[in-house]
Amino acid sequence: MTASFIRSDDFAAFVTALIEAGPVYGPVAKRSRFAFERLETPEELRLDYDVTILPPKKLFFPPAQDLVTFDGAGFRAALEPTEKVLLGVHFYDVKAIDQTDLLFSERNYDINYMAHRETTTIVASNIQTVSKRAFFASVGADVEPQGHDAFLTAINGGYVLETRTERGEALLAFGAFQPATEAQIAEAAAVNVAALERCPEELEHGTEAIADKVRAAFQDEELWTTLAADCFSCGTCNTVCPTCYCFDVQDTWNVDQTSGQRTRFWDGCLTEDFAKCSLGEGACENFREERAARFRHRLMRKATYLNEKLGGPACVGCGRCSAGCTADIADPARVINQIMAS
């Protein structure tokens, strides 16, 4: 594919043209934080964001998603995917989307995720501001981001847009792009390498060594009880995670008691009732009743259990869980480094 350059002065017109052609989602300011929202004007777009509260996963796998509506006579799919552009995704979130793409398609092809995914053109962008708890440079460092159609990098005087797919190539028609020079391409590469060197946190060991030692710590009850002592089981670490993909499905009736909807909601293995199962005849059992068991389970999922399937850890180092945990105990880099040092 190609590498093109657009001047800073022409960039707003490019975004405006995209917005006029169809829905465009990108990072916008939300009070003191950022969130992916539908853009109304190019001025809202904040490519200098550090990290969004929720990952872009929410566009394909919304926090609450109607799957089916029913009316007593029958039911029909609620799915209504629309073509859209998702602009400004940092590479760690692209890596997370690669994981959810696999997990939602490998066995049961999850149409409610994949239909939204397949109608989205993803434009990744370079990290201008590194968030205060990021460790994306040292986690799964050999895993390359795949699922994006183009990569946008801010350089002096403008942006380099490197296209990866035909969908990405089609974006060039919306702006005053010209072929990028060798020097501009080299500058973009240097900008992206420099971002990796600005992470405030890092994993001190490689993926395989971590996977082995974290798994070996499974039986260390004292370790997990201590780590989870201040855990609220609030599920924030799950809910903000770009690679978490568990959900719960509930039916709700409308007031006519005949029509209604079946909805799936994000669920999280840290919450108390996540592992509560029916044993039939009104009996139930919770197979991760203790906070420590739930805390351990999450770390195992992120550092070991899924590595073989995903080709790397189920963590991309975005730091959302670390920053979102009010008790500040969820930070995977700190927990893993502590286990590795023990």
Next chain:
Amino acid sequence: MSKPKVAFFDFTCCEGCQIEFTNYGDAAFLELLNHVDVVEFREAMSEKTTEPIDIAFVEGSFSREADRARLESIRERAAIVIAYGQCSASGGINALKNHQSDYKQFVYGADAEQPQLDSQKAQPISAAIKVDYSAYGCPVNKYEVLQIVAHLLHGKEPVIPNYPVCVECKRRETVCRYDEADHCLGMVARAGCAAPCPAYGVPCEACRGFVDHPNVPALEKVLVERAGFSQKRAADKALMFNANDLEALS
């Protein structure tokens, strides 16, 4: 099949949760009446009943021994008893008086010794009778109440969250109060309200009570370390709606 008979009763409370039941708007409220037969509801009708009831919504806390017989009579007549609102579910705001002794003089002055003002500890109605389900909140979330009714009408178990408000804040991408140098009780508070308060920049006060197993020591620690509370203020912060639960946990 005849419509299930529904009745409302109130004990120590402001009856605001019952008022919530009239706030669905005409169309939804009248549609609901096609599916349930309201046989006693003093906020909206004069009739009363001594007949068997399918669903009894009981608002208010149990704070007078003299109320026990009436609660028992409701229980005997009702197939399903729902503790309706936080006063009924946990003692709610009324339980703030449980650790005070001068409230009667303070509130009623010279009239304090009138016999009808005599009361004991404010407790959940479950201290007197068996409760099948609770509709939490001060006031209840009327949309959750509609779903509780719908589930019961369809012979299903009502789905009542046992996860904290943080889950609902994150689902709607609300900026955390702690990220704005504020405090919040969302980490221990039972969800089900869709977290409106933090979305408007107001801390959660846990008006739906605690989740089943709140980490209260961690809450105090976070209130001290991240919100700058004194130890005393941190320990008392959740009292407003949770005095009975805090006492039981201490």
